[in-house]
Amino acid sequence: xxxxxxxxxxxxxxxxxxxxxxxxxxxxxxxxxEAAGAGEEDSGxxxxxxxxxxxxxIEISVSEAEKxxxxxxxxxxxxxxxxxxxxxxxxxxxxxxxxxDSLWRRYSEFELLRNYLLVYYPHIVVPPLPEKRAExxxxxxxxxxxxxxxxxxxxxxxxxxxxxxxxxPILCRDKIFYLFLTQEGNWKETxxxxxxxxxxxxxxxxLNATFRVKNPDKRFTDLKHYSDELQSVISHLxxxxxxxADRLYGVYxxxxxxxxxxxxxxxxxxxxxxxxxxxxxxxxxxxxxxDDILEDEExxxxxxxxxxxxxxxxxxxxxxxxxxxxxxxxxxxxxxSKKQQCEExxxxxxxxxxxxxxxxxxxxxxxxxxxxxxxxxxEEQINEGEQQLKSKNLEGREFVKNAWADIERFKEQxxxxxxxxxxSYAVMQISMCKKGIQVWTNAKECFSKM
Amino acid sequence: MDxxxxxxxxxxxxxxxxNQIKFEDEPDLKDLFITVDEPESHVTTxxxxxxxxxxxxxxxxxxxxxxxEVRRRYQDFLWLKGKLEEAHPTLIIPPLPEKFIVxxxVERxxxxxxxxxxxxxxxxxxxxxxxxxxxxNEDFKIFLTAQAWELSSHKxxxxxLLSRMGQTVRAVASSMRGVKNRPExxxxxNNFIELFSQKINLIDKISQRIYKEEREYFDEMKxxxxxxxxxxxxEEDLVDTLKDVASCIDRCCKATEKRMSGxxxxxxxxxxxxxxxxxMLMGVMKRRDQIQAELDSKVEALTYKKTDTDxxxxxxxxxxxxxxxxxxxxxxxxxxxxxxxxxDIKLAFTDMAEENIHYYEQCLATWESFLTSQTNLHLEExxxxxx
Numbered sequence: 001x002x003x004x005x006x007x008x009x010x011x012x013x014x015x016x017x018x019x020x021x022x023x024x025x026x027x028x029x030x031x032x033x034e035a036a037g038a039g040e041e042d043s044g045x046x047x048x049x050x051x052x053x054x055x056x057x058i059e060i061s062v063s064e065a066e067k068x069x070x071x072x073x074x075x076x077x078x079x080x081x082x083x084x085x086x087x088x089x090x091x092x093x094x095x096x097x098x099x100x101d102s103l104w105r106r107y108s109e110f111e112l113l114r115n116y117l118l119v120y121y122p123h124i125v126v127p128p129l130p131e132k133r134a135e136x137x138x139x140x141x142x143x144x145x146x147x148x149x150x151x152x153x154x155x156x157x158x159x160x161x162x163x164x165x166x167x168x169p170i171l172c173r174d175k176i177f178y179l180f181l182t183q184e185g186n187w188k189e190t191x192x193x194x195x196x197x198x199x200x201x202x203x204x205x206x207l208n209a210t211f212r213v214k215n216p217d218k219r220f221t222d223l224k225h226y227s228d229e230l231q232s233v234i235s236h237l238x239x240x241x242x243x244x245a246d247r248l249y250g251v252y253x254x255x256x257x258x259x260x261x262x263x264x265x266x267x268x269x270x271x272x273x274x275x276x277x278x279x280x281x282x283x284x285x286x287x288x289x290x291d292d293i294l295e296d297e298e299x300x301x302x303x304x305x306x307x308x309x310x311x312x313x314x315x316x317x318x319x320x321x322x323x324x325x326x327x328x329x330x331x332x333x334x335x336x337s338k339k340q341q342c343e344e345x346x347x348x349x350x351x352x353x354x355x356x357x358x359x360x361x362x363x364x365x366x367x368x369x370x371x372x373x374x375x376x377x378x379e380e381q382i383n384e385g386e387q388q389l390k391s392k393n394l395e396g397r398e399f400v401k402n403a404w405a406d407i408e409r410f411k412e413q414x415x416x417x418x419x420x421x422x423x424s425y426a427v428m429q430i431s432m433c434k435k436g437i438q439v440w441t442n443a444k445e446c447f448s449k450m
Numbered sequence: 451m452d453x454x455x456x457x458x459x460x461x462x463x464x465x466x467x468x469n470q471i472k473f474e475d476e477p478d479l480k481d482l483f484i485t486v487d488e489p490e491s492h493v494t495t496x497x498x499x500x501x502x503x504x505x506x507x508x509x510x511x512x513x514x515x516x517x518x519e520v521r522r523r524y525q526d527f528l529w530l531k532g533k534l535e536e537a538h539p540t541l542i543i544p545p546l547p548e549k550f551i552v553x554x555x556v557e558r559x560x561x562x563x564x565x566x567x568x569x570x571x572x573x574x575x576x577x578x579x580x581x582x583x584x585x586x587n588e589d590f591k592i593f594l595t596a597q598a599w600e601l602s603s604h605k606x607x608x609x610x611l612l613s614r615m616g617q618t619v620r621a622v623a624s625s626m627r628g629v630k631n632r633p634e635x636x637x638x639x640n641n642f643i644e645l646f647s648q649k650i651n652l653i654d655k656i657s658q659r660i661y662k663e664e665r666e667y668f669d670e671m672k673x674x675x676x677x678x679x680x681x682x683x684x685e686e687d688l689v690d691t692l693k694d695v696a697s698c699i700d701r702c703c704k705a706t707e708k709r710m711s712g713x714x715x716x717x718x719x720x721x722x723x724x725x726x727x728x729x730m731l732m733g734v735m736k737r738r739d740q741i742q743a744e745l746d747s748k749v750e751a752l753t754y755k756k757t758d759t760d761x762x763x764x765x766x767x768x769x770x771x772x773x774x775x776x777x778x779x780x781x782x783x784x785x786x787x788x789x790x791x792x793x794d795i796k797l798a799f800t801d802m803a804e805e806n807i808h809y810y811e812q813c814l815a816t817w818e819s820f821l822t823s824q825t826n827l828h829l830e831e832x833x834x835x836x837x
Contacts, residue, residue, distance in 0.1 A: 268641075450795070
């Protein structure tokens with residue numbers, strides 16, 4: 001595979017994270033951190049300096065979304081949304097950024113990238129994609145994928161996805177990721193050429209299969225429980241939040257009806273007329289204010305959703321460990337039984353059942369030469385098995401070590417992000433209350449003048 | 451309620467200032483104080499019904515005593531209203547709460563229903579007491595003071611049910627004629643009443659709907675806080691933050707409950723009373739029209755010499771007086787009613803606005819203190835990290 005970039009030495013600087021809740025998220029993550037939401041500016045900078053091996057810094061943004069029509073694999077017309085990814089490199093000295101790459105990708109390409117990363121980095125908690133279809137919607141919100149608000153939030157979610165990868169110490173160095181940002185044509189072919197689909201363990205996808213693992217690492221078992229709990233509690237929270245949003249919408253909108261009736265009533269009132277009319281106007285303002293309020297809350301919901309999907313990524317790592325452990329135990333078991341067979345053949349005692357043993361019993365004993373041959377084969381297999389077991393053990397330990405390192409990193413990220421999200425929720429509530437006080441104070445003044 | 455310091459002027463509940471009626475008479479010379487309370491259930495072989503205790507305190511000479519306590523049931527109130535309408539057909543009699551709620555599955559003996567009715571009955575009697583003419587009505591006095599058996603025997607006197615029905619039939623028949631000759635000012639009044647009735651009915655529906663939506667919002671919010679507590683059980687590092695969020699949500703929940711109860715005490719009863727008033731007003735217009743119709747038919751008879759016309763001029767004279775009286779009474783009462791209506795509506799909506807402001811202020815304070823505590827924590831943490 002050819003490397004496309006002019007400068008083969010050029011490495012990627014992990015770009016710091018832009019919190020989802022921040023309204024500037026769409027404008028890209030500036031390396032010089034200033035647009036963080038409430039809280040954690042310092043830790044963002046710290047992460048950067050720790051990973052600051054690279055010479056140049058980059059900014060990644062998903063800046064636009066566009067509706068397109070094309071032909072799909074079955075040659076049928078389809079409509080889809082394409083997203084513009086822009087990469088800028090930031091000059092150290094003057095902080096100016098230069099656009100270096102710009103290309104369009106659709107959601108399915110993001111999925112392909114993620115699936116590739118899952119196969120090649122099974123020990124990493126791979127950042128999740130924003131949801132494919134709108135879920136946890138409250139009734140006024142559209143569940144339509146083409147709805148502009150949904151597309152906008154997805155754009156932000158995709159940008160966040162890329163930023164998460166770019167700021168991950170290991171993932172950011174991946175070539176396929178780099179090409180995703182820079183190689184417009186042929187990228188899909190390049191990914192598929194890695195043959196990652198073949199490497200993928202189909203058992204990882206079999207969510208329902210349980211493997212009888214005798215000695216799993218307790219930390220992973222606990223982590224699996226945690227990820228189940230996290231998924232369950234966030235789902236629950238999102239569902240209730242959607243219902244609360246629905247109800248809140250109702251309360252605000254009904255007040256809008258006052259506006260109309262007050263206005264009509266004011267026509268027949270001499271003294272009360274003006275007060276009624278202007279109070280009615282404020283009721284209209286109140287009723288329409290809920291739309292923006294709830295749109296902001298959707299961003300908060302998206303922040304939670306990211307961690308809902310992260311639970312799945314955590315489970316994937318646990319699963320991988322389970323499978324490795326299972327394979328290890330199976331290999332050890334297989335080796336042990338072969339050793340036993342060998343021993344029995346050598347000493348002539350038959351303790352283990354084997355088909356050969358049965359046939360010999362039925363059709364007569366085998367010759368010493370035959371037996372010798374079999375022992376030799378088994379000894380070779382045992383040797384091989386021991387080598388394999390050794391390497392599997394090593395693999396397993398490496399995996400646990402690396403995975404656990406990433407999990408620790410993930411935990412810290414999660415704590416920071418969730419705390420920030422909860423704080424941003426409080427900020428939203430405060431803004432809503434201030435608006436409410438404003439509107440009702442105005443209305444009260446109008447009423448008292450009636 | 452403190453029996454020594456009550457008055458219809460004092461709110462019966464903290465936010466309900468439903469009884470603040472301004473009237474042209476000197477407010478300081480109020481000499482009749484009425485309360486309605488203590489609903490009690492009575493069971494007989496035939497029926498079950500509720501009575502309300504009515505306590506009257508007065509310094510008026512025409513009352514035999516200065517304090518009275520009686521028990522009355524809804525039927526008795528209906529009787530009183532009927533008598534007042536009879537005696538003063540073109541005065542705006544205060545409305546009674548409905549017999550039973552048609553919409554919704556409210557049973558007659560449901561606690562909320564009884565309480566709402568009690569408050570409305572209290573209002574009814576106090577409005578009569580504050581009315582410059584009705585307050586001196588004899589039947590009103592008997593209603594407030596007579597013992598049960600006295601009231602029963604008094605009720606039996608006066609025009610019977612059949613004659614009253616006959617009156618109603620005649621009224622309907624002749625009211626149409628009255629409409630044709632309605633003076634300009636009463637045409638205007640009628641237009642106003644029609645439009646007002648439409649609007650107040652809409653406002654009543656909107657207000658009820660708001661209450662319902664707020665209640666449903668409250669019900670959902672109740673579930674929202676506890677989920678954060680549940681979550682905190684699996685997050686060591688976020689326990690405090692999550693628990694704090696949960697408690698903020700719970701406090702906002704309580705604030706919502708308070709807002710709801712404010713709405714149901716201050717706004718809903720007032721708006722609903724005026725819905726009933728608007729129906730009452732249409733009745734008053736009809737009665738006025740009917741009185742005029744009586745006159746008009748006699749005048750017509752005289753003009754076209756349909757019947758024996760000897761006694762007609764005298765009758766017509768009496769009827770002309772009657773019409774003039776009725777019209778004047780209505781005009782005066784109309785002004786008074788309009789003034790009261792404006793004050794009541796103004797107050798009710800101002801209260802509602804105040805409730806909402808208070809609600810948002812409480813929630814604001816809650817979340818702001820959460821933010822402050824989080825910022826303080828953060829500052830503590832970062833100062834610990836510094837070398």
